[in-house]
Amino acid sequence: MQTHSTQQVQTPAQAGTEVQAPVQAREPGTHQGQYFEPPVDIFETEEALVVRADLPGVKVEDLQTTLKDNLLIISATVQPLPSNWRQVHGEYRVGHFIRQFRLGQQIDQAKISAEMKDGVLELTLPKSDHARSRRIQVRAG
């Protein structure tokens, strides 16, 4: 259950509003192939906004994450499979990943941390001090 904070109450619509921008047409020529939108989990704790994205097959060095003007962009490329492999059965398609979100909160950009483990990217975006909820102590009069 969400406990509503006193200020900067986030509605799901605000936090991580997806930007309807074209997925294709990024750096034409340098990246060929298909791009997919990775599934994400976004949750909020008292201190931070956490974004987790499923990026199977992505190596740390092929991942690019940028945050500029509250626009978070996650993009990653996957290495091609050996060319002598012949596909005999296919249920999923392999491609690069890109997804972007507009963050509806003030983030302390200097403290952002990112970790990649088993194909899952975890971005921890600490809230800036004034966006954090504060408990107000009420003194008995």
Added chain:
Amino acid sequence: MALNPWSLFDDRFRWMDELVRAAAPLAREAFTPANVFPPVNIYDDGKAYVVRAEIPGLGRETLEVSVKGEDLTLKGERKAQEPKDASFHRRECGRGQFARVVTLPAPVEADQVAATYHDGVLEVVLPRQAAAQPRRINVV
């Protein structure tokens, strides 16, 4: 004929599937979207089948891979790993246990099967049995 209201949902993405199927010969890949987890791709490197499944965030200790005859069984669990006070804005990544049997096109050498899990991709290499290997015949 009974009217099935759910057919609307079945049809929703059908044009996509059809488009993909139509384009598949161009991409030289066979593509059949799976309704089971995990979806697998099977490749042939000449000597062995390579089964690849995208299963990000899996606890390696929960992963079980076994082979019997032509059947490859994949089992595992993706556990929820978020703090207690987390309030979710989006929840798109799957969770929970899975088990799936994949039937290979030909018998494999069960004792030579090797599996790795890197970057959220499970890769199982299954060498074909000698009887199933293509043999070059010298023409005299």
